[in-house]
Amino acid sequence: MSFKIAVSARDGRTILPKGEKYITLADKDATVADLKRGIADSRPELYTARQRLTTVAEKGKKGTVLEDGKKLAEYGLTNGDTVVFKDLGPQIAYRAVFFWEYFGPLVVYSLFFFFPYLIPEEHGFAQKAALTFWVAHYAKRIAETFLVHSFGHATMPIRNLIKNCSYYWGFAAFIAYFINHPLYTPPSTLQTVLALAAAFTCTLSNLRCHLILADLRSPGRGGYSIPRGFLFDYITCANYTAEIWSWLFFSLATQSLPALVFTLAGAGQMAVWAAGKHQRLRKLFDGKEGREKYPKRYIMFPPLF
Incomplete structure (x- = not known):
């Protein structure tokens, strides 16, 4: 019928x-x-x-x-x-948006470094180290897009591609211009080495957080559960925490105000997302009618938030 x-x-x-x-x-x-x-x-x-x-x-x-x-x-x-x-x-696949968001900064920053007609400068240790971190960070993000992340929705409005790429590509040019400029004053080699070592550690911590979150969406898990393990035992959005700290250390390693502005802009947006996610988890796991109660945790940035 x-x-x-x-x-x-x-x-x-x-x-x-x-x-x-x-x-x-x-x-x-x-x-x-x-x-x-x-x-x-x-x-x-x-x-x-x-x-x-x-x-x-x-x-x-x-x-x-x-x-x-x-x-x-x-x-x-x-x-x-x-x-x-x-x-x-009109819609576009999430993975396509994420790829272009991250591929663009990798290329844009590299252009300012490798092409001397853009900025005629012999690069020092801090500038070379900054390039290494930058490329590694965005290469990691691209790899995660295809190998780690899963998406609740297959697509998003295509206008988001323009908006997101403008943000990432624009900041990449802003940061790369000043770090690779002839008048750039680098910090001491020791400061760069220690701060970038910390930044790489935070980047690996962010990867660990993403693997934990990906496991929550794996087949057979039977619905959403509370993230646990590693930094998630203390922080609801531990992946954001590690991301923010990696860029704070990058800003310190390069002694770059544009990098710090980028970090604060990203942290502000992540704080909004983190507060929303924390509220949803507390509502979902309210301890009523046999449901598990969400444990007491910082939202994103202990001890302040």
Whole structure:
């Protein structure tokens, strides 16, 4: 028996061609993903990654976002019911965005170092050491993008690519220009060596944190659990902590104000994300009805935050 679902925009207009109102599905066990594919078949430009579907909002309540893997019946949808469609706009894969975010700074910084017509300068030890850390850091990020990280969503709006690349590429040029400038005054060799050793240690700690988080998403874990082990026993967003400290030590190793500005800008954004994640974990693991209680931990930057 066929199963029909009406699809409309938030203003009530149908989004299907030729004034059609319904998408016809095979049966009542159809999933949200089946419905999205039906919409995409009807309007190919609205591929499934561009679609967000919700139930019709009731008075005083927002509609519920429909998740791909669930059946329509799980949301109480029956034959002839309506779902609300939103076009998320052109999308791009998360991994593609992350790759270009990180590949760009690696290239941009290297251009300022290797091409003397940009900045005619014989590089000293601090500048060579800074390049080594910079390249290693972003090479690690690219490797993690393909080998470690998993993403809750496959895509994001393509406008994020421009915004994120502008941030990373722009800061790379800003930092590289001043560190490789003929008037740059490096710190002592001892300061550079000790601070970069600490920065590399923090970078490896960040990798360790990411491996712990990746394990939480591995098959067979049976849902999300509280991150544990290493720095996570004390800090909710330990990966952010290690990331921030790595750039603080890089700023010290290069004695670079632009690098410190970059560090503080990133730390501010990570603090917002960390506070949100800490709140979600405390709400999810509230110790009620048999649920585990989230342990007392710093959010991101002990002992201040």
